[in-house]
């Protein structure tokens with residue numbers, strides 16, 4: 001059986017997400033960007049509407065939505081403001097890690113607060129981004145506790161989350177096999193939050209350096225076995241890269257809509273610029289990119305929902321959707337000409353925002369590594 005139709009429930013999520021995105025997020029996006037301000041109130045509203053941490057299973061009070069549902073919601077939120085959506089998709093990283101590797105007791109303990117609050121995923125370090133396995137943050141066992149020392153960089157939701165899902169390494173252990181994944185409450189003593197300023201785009205998402213100074217949590221907070229950390233991170237990213245693709249679809253669709261709108265009203269040489277084939281081809285190419293990226297993203301999401309192998313498909317979706325969205329935003333500026341270079345129009349923000357989609361959750365070069373390795377192994 002094969003169908004491209006959304007279910008009645010999915011149409012309802014889409015309606016809810018679209019209404020919230022257009023009425024609540026979009027009108028504030030430019031100002032939040034200018035002020036570099038994290039909108040805690042909008043996150044709370046989104047949570048109340050059931051748009052945050054939607055993958056928490058029903059058994060723990062969540063909606064238990066699947067990846068296709070997340071893609072539908074993500075496209076709508078990304079359309080209004082990619083920076084806002086990043087806070088939500090980054091929280092999903094923590095949810096997925098707990099879902100994949102947490103035991104029953106941990107799920108009962110960690111999920112309820114995350115029904116209304118965000119998590120943060122602490123993998124990257126200043127010197128170790130793409131080479132995640134080379135992390136320097138240290139973990140050591142001390143009695144019934146695990147003690148963490150080190151610093152994580154570019155952490156979305158740092159300082160505005162309820163807990164951190166932290167990756168650290170045991171001294172002297174092998175790069176990958178010595179990595180542990182620990183859930184750390186955000187109020188644990190020894191955590192320092194240094195908010196980062198000056199991002200090119202996605203300026204309303206909260207980004208911070210998180211320093212861990214002798215941060216001590218019970219061993220009962222370790223997800224999976226000590227040593228499973230790297231694989232938990234990789235399996236988590238395999239899933240969440242699909243939501244990066246979803247947000248990218250939103251940006252690409254917005255770039256297309258803004259371009260169509262402008263091309264129909266802007267005059268040059270005695271006619272609207274929509275009449276020129278040079279403009280028509282750009283708009284057609286945006287649509288080709290958007291629709292093909294959406295198909296791949298939904299395919300990767302479907303594989304995830306079916307419990308099948310997703311690494312290659314999600315890497316293709318993330319890489320392709322963010323690349324076509326960047327190209328669409330770039331062409332949208334070109335269509336707007338000088339006006340598009342100014343922040344009176346939303347298209348320059350689309351470009352600044354979506355640049356990050358080509359970088360975070362694994363650069364698009366890393367996605368190509370993942371794809372190539374899956375073909376050549």
Ligand code: COS
Nearest residue numbers: 123124129130131132133176231234235311360361362366
């Ligand atoms: N699922 C399950 N296991 C995986 C996996 C996956 N997707 N990818 C790798 N592994 C396993 C491997 O099978 C290997 O296991 P064994 O040691 O048992 O053989 C182990 O993990 C190490 O894998 P590998 O040798 O491929 O690791 P590398 O150090 O070469 O790194 C890449 C692989 C580059 C793919 C990885 O470091 C990566 O994804 N980097 C980007 C990190 C990232 O996305 N950062 C963003 C942070 S969040 S904004």
